[in-house]
Amino acid sequence: xxxxxxxxxxxxxxxxxxxxxxxxxxxxxxxxxxxxxxxxxxxxxxxxxxxxxxxxxxxxxxxxxxxxxxxxxxxxxxxxxxxxxxxxxxxxxxxxxxxxxxxxxxxxxxxxxxxxxxxxxxxxxxxxxxxxxxxxxxxxxxxxxxxxxxxxxxxxxxxxxxxxxxxxxxxxxxxx
Amino acid sequence: xxxxxxxxxxxxxxxxxxxxxxxxxxxxxxxxxxxxxxxxxxxxxxxxxxxxxxxxxxxxxxxxxxxxxxxxxxxxxxxxxxxxxxxxxxxxxxxxxxxxxxxxxxxxxxxxxxxxxxxxxxxxxxxxxxxxxxxxxxxxxxxxxxxxxxxxxxxxxxxxxxxxxxxxxxxxxxxxxxxxxxxxxxxxxxxxxxxxxxxxxxxxxxxxxxxxxxxxxxxxxxxxxxxxxxxxxxxxxxxxxxxxxxxxxxxxxxxxxxxxxxxxxxxxxxxxxxxxxxxxxxxxxxxxxx
Numbered sequence: 001x002x003x004x005x006x007x008x009x010x011x012x013x014x015x016x017x018x019x020x021x022x023x024x025x026x027x028x029x030x031x032x033x034x035x036x037x038x039x040x041x042x043x044x045x046x047x048x049x050x051x052x053x054x055x056x057x058x059x060x061x062x063x064x065x066x067x068x069x070x071x072x073x074x075x076x077x078x079x080x081x082x083x084x085x086x087x088x089x090x091x092x093x094x095x096x097x098x099x100x101x102x103x104x105x106x107x108x109x110x111x112x113x114x115x116x117x118x119x120x121x122x123x124x125x126x127x128x129x130x131x132x133x134x135x136x137x138x139x140x141x142x143x144x145x146x147x148x149x150x151x152x153x154x155x156x157x158x159x160x161x162x163x164x165x166x167x168x169x170x171x172x173x174x175x176x
Numbered sequence: 177x178x179x180x181x182x183x184x185x186x187x188x189x190x191x192x193x194x195x196x197x198x199x200x201x202x203x204x205x206x207x208x209x210x211x212x213x214x215x216x217x218x219x220x221x222x223x224x225x226x227x228x229x230x231x232x233x234x235x236x237x238x239x240x241x242x243x244x245x246x247x248x249x250x251x252x253x254x255x256x257x258x259x260x261x262x263x264x265x266x267x268x269x270x271x272x273x274x275x276x277x278x279x280x281x282x283x284x285x286x287x288x289x290x291x292x293x294x295x296x297x298x299x300x301x302x303x304x305x306x307x308x309x310x311x312x313x314x315x316x317x318x319x320x321x322x323x324x325x326x327x328x329x330x331x332x333x334x335x336x337x338x339x340x341x342x343x344x345x346x347x348x349x350x351x352x353x354x355x356x357x358x359x360x361x362x363x364x365x366x367x368x369x370x371x372x373x374x375x376x377x378x379x380x381x382x383x384x385x386x387x388x389x390x391x392x393x394x395x396x397x398x399x400x401x402x403x404x405x406x407x408x409x410x411x412x413x414x415x416x417x418x419x420x421x422x423x424x425x426x427x428x429x430x431x432x433x434x435x436x437x438x439x440x441x442x443x444x445x446x447x448x449x450x451x452x453x454x455x456x457x458x459x460x461x462x463x464x465x466x
Contacts, residue, residue, distance in 0.1 A: 003181050003182065003183050003184070005184055021181060022181070022182060022183060022184035022226070023178065023179045023180070023181050023182055023216075025178065025217075028178070044177075044217070045214055045217075046210060046214065046278070046279070046281060046282055047279075047364055049279070049281065052281060058284040058285075059280055059281045059284060060281050060284060060285060061281045064209065064210065064213045064214060064217070065209070065213075065285070066184075066209060066213065066226075068184055068228075069209075069230075112280065115280075131280055133279060133280075134278065134279020134280050134281060134282070135279075
């Protein structure tokens, strides 16, 4: 028996096969070995939600998940839910409602909201609050984020919604 | 921080898992890792080998058995228990407790067995399972044994489980009366929680017996014997007044750790408030069931 483990999994729809030390954390595999830097590490103890990824569609804290546990499964990161140019419907709703300021928690929120809406496309206010209870934001005070998610639950933002000129940026997905 | 290196072994039977942990060098059972990995990352504990039990079939079973007891496999995640139809029908308070453990990410991988075996004093399940009169079945190299939920946690982060004993199932009688649970939280973990289960004869209006547990105050869940004593045999409608009559005495017996979340007096007061609200809810549940 050895510390080195072979794993194969799907990362944002692409097959990945590699050998890793068993004590590798998922966030380090994705950020440092594979180079997708969209996922953020913050509290490092499953409290803040900044490092949220989806494992077979379920939200997990990638800071406290062993990379060996994704063997044979599907991992989705913020890069996997972001179009190559422009923004997704969920991301647009956050921009339209001012649901982000410094942006550090945003990838985690987007992943959590993705999982929520996949499981429950029209959540009630209470369901939204309960689901997002485990994602922390130190800038917005949560009201704007909540309004963004409410607008998604009410189908007020579509994939091709236009952003007002003042909120347009050249959004470009960076992958290495 | 990164955990120190360890070997990783997947197992598909309980016997293999127990023998893998029992081999030379320190091994540990591993499932969701929501508590264990935190401790390994902080390097407050160290292991040479993690033995993954996620591939063992049957440990995530939930059934009502022939003896009218509920069985919950130790590897059931909080999410699984929260959504399970058997638990929601027979112990909705437990489903709701599990739906509110930590956060959505912890609930999707964290297990009830792991929660119990960690012995974290601010956890919800140990208090509730004490009130439900649960027994925890451990399987080791020499066979299985049952430990009552009240006796399982010895102190903070310390249980009676031997390192090579795997918790396999949690068993408790199907409740025949109201079960209620309340907690008061500061941040992620409860600073006080109160679980309460009344057993009643079918169709009767008096309490056959009551089990009341208060958790997150001392190093382990504690029974409120004075409250249990006064409720025994009492008509349901008199419960609230009876509890009030012994409340001060019962709360005085509690072992309470003061910390940054409050003084002993403050926490004692909270426990009393939660207890009376639980009792009100239990009475209301009986009214609805009539």
